[in-house]
Amino acid sequence: MSFGTRSRAVLAFLGTIGLVLAAAASPASAAGRTPTVPTDLFNGHQSCSTDADRPTYLWAGTGLGVEGIPGTTDTADNSLVTVQYRVWPVVDPSGITTATRPNALPGIEAPATLPAAALTDGRTYAWQAQTVADGTASNWSAPCYVTIDNTRPVTTPAISSANYQQGVFNPGGAQAQFTLSAEDDDDVTGFEYAWLLPLPIVGIAHIGDHGIPQFVDPYSQPRNFMRADAPGGSATVSLVPPNGSGPKTLWVRSLDRAFNASEITSYMFYVSPTGPSVTPAVPSPEFGEPTEFTLQPAPGLQATNPVVSYSIQTIGGQAYGNTIEVAAETDGTAKVTVVLDGIYGEALEVSSKSADGWVSDAGRWSSTYDTTPTVVSDVYPENGPGGGVGVPGSFTFTSKVKDVVSYTYSLNGDPEVTIAAGDDHSASIGWTPASDGSYDLQVYGTTSSGMQLASYDYYFTVN
CATH class of the missing domain: 2.60.40.10 (Immunoglobulins)
Structure with a gap:
């Protein structure tokens, strides 16, 4: 792979470029506007070097892009001008090649290309520019010096x-x-x-402005x-x-x-792994309860590169995907309190960050929760036959977690019905089947904060 200058990305000023080889016009004076020496000279989109001992090194395998801003003494006249460029080997000033950019706008970079055939790899060249307007030409600019380098390095690092x-x-x-x-x-x-x-x-x-390369x-x-x-x-x-x-x-x-x-x-x-340890204050945190966790750097990390903060991402809870940032103490540890409210379970992914920008891989803690209600029936047992058409029965719902205030149920996809829970967080319904066959009673609880818990499917058969 070779990217070098031949593949440079350039947001170029676009203009109509006409290139013709021509003899350089001689400076002259005429009535009206007078052309001025081009300014802001660039080669290969880099500023030209006017120091013969410090040329700019450029790739020119398809020619060398040169440009300058032409002008005249009449800054209110924007009539088109021509910019001429000439280049020669420093060791042979007589070997001049000239390129012309016609139809250039005063005050705007006027690019042209010096032909690759006139530029030998490894040789140093000088080039100049002049403005031509109304048949007269400005003086030539001071020479710019470039060394052509079309050969990539042969040594890999x-x-x-x-x-x-x-x-x-x-x-x-x-x-x-x-x-x-x-x-x-x-x-x-x-x-x-x-x-x-x-x-x-x-x-x-x-x-940039006026087509000037940056x-x-x-x-x-x-x-x-x-x-x-x-x-x-x-x-x-x-x-x-x-x-x-x-x-x-x-x-x-x-x-x-x-x-x-x-x-x-x-x-x-x-x-090697650098994930921090994540330890809850109690071995088995309860669902819905604020739980404090201690975060500690991976062994040896604090001595190598002291930890300054932690990023904690919650997975599975009501704030799924939230990231909490916590500053570390001087010993690299930190504490964070999280409400564990994932109705099926919750995980914390924690990474540490050091002052120099190092980020560890993730340490992880997780727990599972069963927040489905328990359903029992005196007449219609789960996963079996019972009762019969016209035989009344009851279903009692109890919760495995605290703070349930209601239950919502649906039988065989009928519209949902919500009933309040008692002081003991349970509730019962009575039901008499009008037909035999299989039934699916789907039930979930809701807490006082409005959190909908996991649903449970209770299957039974009416004789």
């Missing part, structure tokens, strides 16, 4: 880590320290890395890029591994001065 050994399990909790080495290949000047593929695009340029230096983004300490040298990076335990892979490639990229290499290691 060597990767080592002081605290996460390759291919084995390592204690979690600390940022991973990596040393990336160019192995003395002085074509390499930096590195790109990420925990996931594909790696980010290198050298994005956004287009190049984003990759090395201003240390999350994915780091400059080597010298050509062919190395770089040390500190990275927070992705959340959780298990295998982690860092993907890395070398970059040269033109941001051409080497092949990608990788470094895989394993992180």
Whole structure:
């Protein structure tokens, strides 16, 4: 894979570009507006270098994009102008190639492409621009210097880590320290890395006012890029591994001065579990009761990378998916109170967070609850025959949990009926069947807070 400059993402200023080779016009003066020297010169969407000893290194496999803002002395006249560009090898000033951008708007970047055939890999060039208006031309701009680099680095980085050994399990909790080495290949000047593929695009340029490129230096983004300490040298990076335990892979490639990229290499290691313990204050918390939990870092984690907070996610309760953030004490522990109101059960998933951004994998606690009512009948037993047509019977509902104030029932899908519960949280109904056969009595309780509990299906048969 090679992303280099040939695959840079650019939000380019769009205009009609006509390219013709032409001889450079000579500066002249004429009546009316006078063309002025182009400003804001860019090559490959990077600012031009006017220092012959510090050229900009650029990929130009399909030609070199150059641009500048033309102008005239009459700023109120927006008539179209022409911008001419010329380029030559620094070692051979007579070897000039010229490209022209006609129909350019004064005050707006006027891009053109210097042909790839005129640009030799590894050679340094100078280029200039001038504005032509009404048959006269401005002076040429000061030269911009570029070195053409169409060759990607051949050396992939060597990767080592002081605290996460390759291919084995390592204690979690600390940022991973990596040393990336160019192995003395002085074509390499930096590195790109990420925990996931594909790696980010290198050298994005956004287009601002007047079409002026705003190049984003990759090395201003240390999350994915780091400059080597010298050509062919190395770089040390500190990275927070992705959340959780298990295998982690860092993907890395070398970059040269033109941001051409080497092949990608990788470094895989394993992180031991780092989930915190989650302990309720009582062994078997009751349904619907506020319960205090103690959260404690994984063994050894507090000494390695002190925990500053916890994230608690509730699963199965009335506040399903809610996340609670709790600050840790200086010893890394914390307490949190949760109302356990999952009608079938509830779980807590807890991860710890350290000051440097490390997030552990999740510790878990869970419990199941049976909140269905108990149903009994004196005449029509569950899952069996009883009574008969016209034989009255009764059904009594009792609750396994506290605070039930009513029961709602439906027989064979008939409309639901709600009856109040007594002081003992039970209720009874009388019923006389009009026909024999199988019946399904579905019942659920409701608490004083309006919470609907789990329903129960009571099956029986009328003789």
